[in-house]
Amino acid sequence: MESKTKVIIAGAGIAGPVLAIFLKLKGYEPVVYERTLSVPNAGLSLCLQPNGLRVLSLIPGFVDKLVGKQISKVVHYSLLPEEEAVLAESGLVSKLPETVGFGLFGIRRPKFHRQIIEEAEAHGIRIVWGHQAVGFEQSEDHVKVTFANGNTDTASFVIGCDGLHSNTRISLFGKEPVSFTGLTQTGGVSPAPDARRDYGMRNFYADGAHMILYPVNDSEISWAITQREPETKETWGHMDEEAQRAFKEGPWSQWSFGAGELVRSCDRIVKFGLYDRPELSVWHKGRVVLLGDAAHPTSPHLGQGANQAFEDVYHLVRLLKKHNPSASAPSTELLSTIFTEYESLRMARTSALVKGARKQGEARVVEGVEACKARNNSIREAWRDGDAITAGYMELYSHPFLEKSDI
Template sequence: MVATKVIIAGCGIAGPVLAIFLKLKGYEPVIYERVAEPTTLGLSLCLQPNGFRVLSLIPGLVDKIVGHDIDALAFYSVIPEDENLIAWSDLPTTLRELYGHPMKGVRRPAFHRTLVEYAEGQGVKIIWDHQLVSLKQHDDRVVVGFANGTTDTASFVVGCDGLHSNTRICLFGEENANFTGLTQTGGISPKPDFLKDRHPMTNLLGDGTHMIYYEINESQVSWAVTRQEPEAKETWRHADDRMQEKFKEHGPCSNWPFGGKELVKGAEQIVKYGLYDRPELKTWHKGRVALLGDAAHPTSPHLGQGANQAFEDIYHFVRLLVKHNPNATEPSADVLHAVFGEYETIRIPRTSALVMGARKQGETRVVHGIEERKKRNEIIREQWSNEAAVAEGYKELYTQPFIGQSEI
């Protein structure tokens, strides 16, 4: 019997993981990616217990991930009137003990390469340099058109093509991404002496500026500085030499304590990008085509849940395919409608709340003025003063997805 073919648009972080699961369940996924080769762009991401729980269902994958476990959260104020440690939490260690999975910093290009190589090792076909531009739906198939004039056909299509998703445009039309009013400037740097034998995710809080950093391997740290600034496009290209030198020598963190200045000055390359999200969609599918990950619910990075929520999407998407189409045969329109509808019912409320939460978190970390800065610092002190209450507050986030409700 010929396996049911599925076209996945996008070979970023979500696309290969979805393809691996589909392959393991008897489908024949084919990934089409607009760029010509695996990207070296991007800085890092933090895998969290909910995302790790999904990845751990793929045999042997977690052991291949190169990164560094985070064992604590640290908050330092760098404002003159309150320059000190304002909160320290062992939450990441507690989470690992409670849920069996760590928080781990990974360098994005290395993590991406691991996912691509694992997918290819499972027999997943990845076709590079093919940008999806059209979808023609029929009763039993979808014909996908690409910018180079070629086409392909599959039983159904999943758009994993990110913030600038052409799949989303084909389904629901053009729309503008929402600039959050914040930019980030970031880089990868040698581990500063300040960290020594500690491995926290560190937050430095200044006047209208927030810096976060964490280890991504034994010798390197990824960092990002958030500020309120005019819009800067999300290109992920390196800044020019003049801008990089200016940021290192005269930028807002160039003299910060607690490891800040060492990281900024030690970066080989610095990138700058705007932070965006999109309006909430009421539905993520139309006919035989559905959206997943950033294509459905792009978010700003302040909760570190972008990739982790994509993995939750994948878990439920595949679980529901198994539930409604257990033999992985060519699904009818009714079967897909049931799968996609139940998937949306579960996922839209959760992801919408996290998108709003991420935006709020970013805004509250970059306040201006003495009184607002003091207020921010006191809120953080109070929030993180009770370790048990903090862990309980994160329970709803990190106990999902509910693996026990149905195996996939």
């Protein structure tokens, strides 16, 4: 019996295990290597959006297992003392399931991460912990991967899913500085004051700050406050006790419309800087290619980071099936054809969304009463046109496939 084509995936974050499942379903033998020793309990939440959920739905039965909360409306509030009011409220997101198949779904990130790891393992995928890929030696028909602990492994080709600080990217294209956006986020997950209430997704706009919140299950709400501050590393570590207490007693603890109550009632507050990276002109060299945050890391203001990684997964696997339907060991020339087509489909879209996310962050966090009032007026105007909002949803969420999947 001919052995299956082995593929090494660097990174068992959000994208790597999902990619591994699809490769396994298509006849490859993926192995996932992850630098951490176990599934980390890091991060707050994810808003899974229709484009990402459409990809996840191709894993039989998986979406039905997810534990989270459907988001049925979006509300915008001004917290300016001079203008404390509801700016806009829309239930158009509740129409998404009937137009694009899925809605917005809030979920705890650690819970989701554990579920995708368990799903990958249930598909027979080997995940090797405590192995950070640091070197890639390519030959005519394979790649030898060296890990920080000195171990090595070999596969037909390698896919780097190792995130913002990707060693795969460094190995291919050299070191480059990550780009701090000038914004930080401080956030947590708090008990929902009223489990019967439909909180939806809420945006709060203050002078020099923006807060977003949404439910992640029937009893908890995830929230994050964005501010313009000096650089803070992307460690995802929680603040020390004193810093958390000071934050809970800060000005945001007095915010109205229920925002302050969530800050005061949070047990564990984390703080992190928001980063992206310069665009690359290609995402591959030879038999090694990048995917997700390793290729196009983004700030979170459009909520598309994980969802774009899933679009990457869909198209890369679709192209492997198209050009290599037997899942046999591909030549470097065939991989070049596949990876180049993948880049041509994904680069423009992800670049536009990375820029759009940074622009959104800049527009939300402004300082000074007049600038804040101008921002508030822009929000009112933008959400007044329901047809434009619907068109924007369709543009974003009709991907990655317009009608029927072809993988």
